[in-house]
Amino acid sequence: MSFTDADLIARVLLREDQNAFGELVRRYQSPVRGFLMKMTNGDTHLADDLAQEAFVKVWKKLGSFRSEGKFSTWLFGIAHNEWRMSVRGRKEVALEDLPDPPAEVEQTDDAAASHLRLDLAEAMKVLTAAERAAIVLCCQNGLSHEEAAQALDCPLGTVKTNVLRGREKLRRRLTI
Amino acid sequence: MKTDLPNAPEANDPLDAMLREADGYLPDNGFTARVLTSLPARRKHSWRRLVVLSTAMLIGTVLVLWQLPAAYAIFSTLPRHWSAFQSQTLFAIVPLLAALASLGWVVFVVANEDQ
Numbered sequence: 001m002s003f004t005d006a007d008l009i010a011r012v013l014l015r016e017d018q019n020a021f022g023e024l025v026r027r028y029q030s031p032v033r034g035f036l037m038k039m040t041n042g043d044t045h046l047a048d049d050l051a052q053e054a055f056v057k058v059w060k061k062l063g064s065f066r067s068e069g070k071f072s073t074w075l076f077g078i079a080h081n082e083w084r085m086s087v088r089g090r091k092e093v094a095l096e097d098l099p100d101p102p103a104e105v106e107q108t109d110d111a112a113a114s115h116l117r118l119d120l121a122e123a124m125k126v127l128t129a130a131e132r133a134a135i136v137l138c139c140q141n142g143l144s145h146e147e148a149a150q151a152l153d154c155p156l157g158t159v160k161t162n163v164l165r166g167r168e169k170l171r172r173r174l175t176i
Numbered sequence: 177m178k179t180d181l182p183n184a185p186e187a188n189d190p191l192d193a194m195l196r197e198a199d200g201y202l203p204d205n206g207f208t209a210r211v212l213t214s215l216p217a218r219r220k221h222s223w224r225r226l227v228v229l230s231t232a233m234l235i236g237t238v239l240v241l242w243q244l245p246a247a248y249a250i251f252s253t254l255p256r257h258w259s260a261f262q263s264q265t266l267f268a269i270v271p272l273l274a275a276l277a278s279l280g281w282v283v284f285v286v287a288n289e290d291q
Contacts, residue, residue, distance in 0.1 A: 018212055025211050030202040048207065055211045120198040139192060140199040167191060176190045 005071040012062055025055050028072065031141050032079050038124055038136050039083045050086055054079040070147060076137060077151040087129075123173040131166035134159050139167070233282045239275030 003011075003023065011020035032054060036047035057078050065074055124132055130152075137148040138159070145163070149156040 018215065021215070022208055022212050025208045026204060029204055029207050029211075033202050033207065034199060051207070052211050052214060056214055056216070059215050120194055135195070139195045171191055174191070174194065176194070 006067060009062060009065065009067075009071065012059075021059060024058075024071075028075055029055075031072070032075060035076060035133075035136050035141065036079055036083055038121075038132055039080070039129065041125060042121060046086070050082045051079065054082045057082070069150070072141070073143060073147040073151050076141070076143070077153065080133060080152055120170075120174070123170050126169050126173050127166050128162075130154075130158070131162045131169070134162035135166040135170070138163050229282050229285060232278050236275045236278035236282065239271055240279065244272075 003020070005024065005027075008020040008024050011017040012024070029051065033047055033051045036050045036054075037044060040046045040050070054075070058075060061078075065071065124135075127135065133152055134148055137143045137151060138145060143151065145156055145159050148163075149159045152159065
């Protein structure tokens with residue numbers, strides 16, 4: 001028998017059922033860890049640590065989850081927040097202040113490099129963090145622009161712009 | 177996840193195909209177990225906290241109600257008898273302040289419960 005997210009959440013809240021919470025973690029560990037892996041530029045250890053922190057936070061704050069929204073949107077929001085706090089904690093620049101990647105990355109997109117197909121993981125590094133987050137949530141995890149805006153805590157227009165810009169950069173970088 | 181979205185990837189777009197392919201399933205590899213072992217006791221002592229908070233709230237409310245007439249009398253005569261403000265007056269106000277503080281503490285604790 002397969003439980004819905006709402007069933008599992010209700011079991012956690014009413015019975016403090018760790019098995020139900022474990023099922024939620026199993027269900028979402030891959031997209032959350034994948035998302036954080038991309039946000040940390042492939043640092044798997046950091047991504048897993050952040051994902052673990054995110055799920056612990058979900059456990060603590062599950063009572064404040066509003067069921068009118070999707071659980072995955074809420075979860076990605078928490079995961080994104082964990083990443084943002086880790087960036088701030090390491091005294092790096094905040095998401096909105098992240099500069100575009102160095103110009104030389106863009107400049108390699110010439111005729112000589114056109115035959116070179118970089119894999120997607122490398123190409124993603126061309127994107128700013130905000131573009132990467134929007135692309136991963138909307139194009140890889142199937143969130144709508146509205147849901148991504150909610151998860152990333154930014155205006156809808158910003159998400160749409162970041163998706164468009166990100167896709168355009170990826171196309172150029174991957175020569176497709 | 178789902179594909180019936182306004183911004184759903186186009187079936188023939190090579191970029192979308194590449195993004196979908198790259199988003200493979202990550203095996204659990206003990207991740208869920210690690211999360212479960214690191215979970216704090218979420219509501220283990222919630223009944224105890226509830227009893228403590230309820231008792232504090234009850235005591236605070238009773239004290240406030242009990243002291244209210246006296247406090248009103250003290251404050252209403254305070255301007256006239258300011259020079260005669262003595263330790264006896266202070267003694268009457270302290271429980272009221274304590275009661276208000278206990279109420280404030282309960283509100284604070286309840287408001288920050290989920291953080």
